[in-house]
Amino acid sequence: MTTWADFQYEIYLNGMTGAVPRLPTDLTRLEEMAERRLGPGPFGYVAGGAGSGRTERANREALDRWRIVPRMLRDVRERDLSVTVLGRRLPAPLALAPIGVLSIMHPEAERAAARAAAATGVPFILSSASSTPMEDVAAAMGDGERWFQLYWGKDREVTLSFLARAKATGFTVLVVTLDTPLLAWRPRDLDQAYLPFLRGVGTANYFTDPAFQAGLARPVHEDPNAAVLHFVGMFGDPGKTWPDLTLLREHWDGPIVLKGVLHPDDARLAADAGMDGVVVSNHGGRQVNGSIGAADALPAVADAVADRLTVLFDGGIRTGDDVVKALALGARTVLLGRPYAYGLGLDGQAGVEHVIRCVLAETDLTLALSGCRGSAALTPDLLTRI
Numbered sequence: 001m002t003t004w005a006d007f008q009y010e011i012y013l014n015g016m017t018g019a020v021p022r023l024p025t026d027l028t029r030l031e032e033m034a035e036r037r038l039g040p041g042p043f044g045y046v047a048g049g050a051g052s053g054r055t056e057r058a059n060r061e062a063l064d065r066w067r068i069v070p071r072m073l074r075d076v077r078e079r080d081l082s083v084t085v086l087g088r089r090l091p092a093p094l095a096l097a098p099i100g101v102l103s104i105m106h107p108e109a110e111r112a113a114a115r116a117a118a119a120t121g122v123p124f125i126l127s128s129a130s131s132t133p134m135e136d137v138a139a140a141m142g143d144g145e146r147w148f149q150l151y152w153g154k155d156r157e158v159t160l161s162f163l164a165r166a167k168a169t170g171f172t173v174l175v176v177t178l179d180t181p182l183l184a185w186r187p188r189d190l191d192q193a194y195l196p197f198l199r200g201v202g203t204a205n206y207f208t209d210p211a212f213q214a215g216l217a218r219p220v221h222e223d224p225n226a227a228v229l230h231f232v233g234m235f236g237d238p239g240k241t242w243p244d245l246t247l248l249r250e251h252w253d254g255p256i257v258l259k260g261v262l263h264p265d266d267a268r269l270a271a272d273a274g275m276d277g278v279v280v281s282n283h284g285g286r287q288v289n290g291s292i293g294a295a296d297a298l299p300a301v302a303d304a305v306a307d308r309l310t311v312l313f314d315g316g317i318r319t320g321d322d323v324v325k326a327l328a329l330g331a332r333t334v335l336l337g338r339p340y341a342y343g344l345g346l347d348g349q350a351g352v353e354h355v356i357r358c359v360l361a362e363t364d365l366t367l368a369l370s371g372c373r374g375s376a377a378l379t380p381d382l383l384t385r386i
Helices: 004-015 027-037 040-047 054-064 110-122 134-141 156-168 187-192 210-214 225-234 243-249 266-270 294-305 320-329 338-369
Strands: 066-068 083-085 089-091 094-096 124-126 146-151 172-177 256-262 277-281 312-315 335-337 383-385
Touching: 004 266, 027 040, 027 110, 027 320, 027 338, 040 187, 040 338, 054 066, 054 294, 066 094, 066 320, 089 124, 094 124, 094 338, 110 134, 110 338, 124 134, 134 146, 134 156, 146 156, 146 320, 210 266, 243 256, 256 266, 256 312, 266 277, 266 294, 277 294, 294 312, 294 320, 320 338, 338 383
Parallel strands: 094 335, 124 146, 146 172, 172 256, 256 277, 277 312, 312 335
Antiparallel strands: 066 383, 083 089
């Protein structure tokens, strides 16, 4: 039986012919490599966080405070990383997080990342703010598992049009981002005066949407600046409240997951509103400087709602042991963000596939060497806090 861990032997065997991996297998090195090779605007947009970056650092510190306590002499010859999440059977507890404007990292943008996800069997979560229309992304990944992330803006008709388009093109799960009703203070972007949306990057789903186009005096190609201004005016909505979720529930008949939940009471409100899951996330530290680290918030959210909702996790995942820790703390699966964006920027689709396979190989090996046969065996008892 092929296991994710076999990737290491593939690398070693290729080495017999003198071939070595094009990218590091220690994925924590990707950021430094990307900074050297990519422009300061694109790199800073992906790497940067809100304010002084305290929350981005808090995500890593929160994971690092937990340590694995391996158990010995347990039969781990056969392991199974597969999980059932939101009614779908996945080969591993991993999905690619929604990241917008990926064309700033690589010309093939979301298509390349989506193909990599499909090739490895993990879900690809497409951002509303993608550089590629959702229909083109769906075509690129064939039957691959795909979820759609919604930035829930002011225009009701555009929201409903997005939902209809996503459903029609095979997106099965709706991931609603709650923590971005406004853009945060992001010094790395501000210092470069770099906001891709103002250049019409990351607006592909909007500019191709009939409801969005109906709000324009002239077609997008005739007056792109007006289209950008219309997008900016409707993108976020700080007036949304919990009762507004009724609209989404009425117009989406699949699972709905709320992304950006950190407080257990908000998770309970999500369950009361008929949602199917929550993503414990602080948007990679990009929204509230000084926020709680995502892994510090995870146990309380899982304790509050794991019997009612699917709990997912997004916040600082860089390695296989990070995945193991998040699962042991109560997540059903994890979302991987910046590392795959760096892999995309450095080596396109192949770079994303490399990142996915590295993370899952290390996850598999960490499980085995800790005495666990699969993600279902992970509990807080595997961990100790320092």
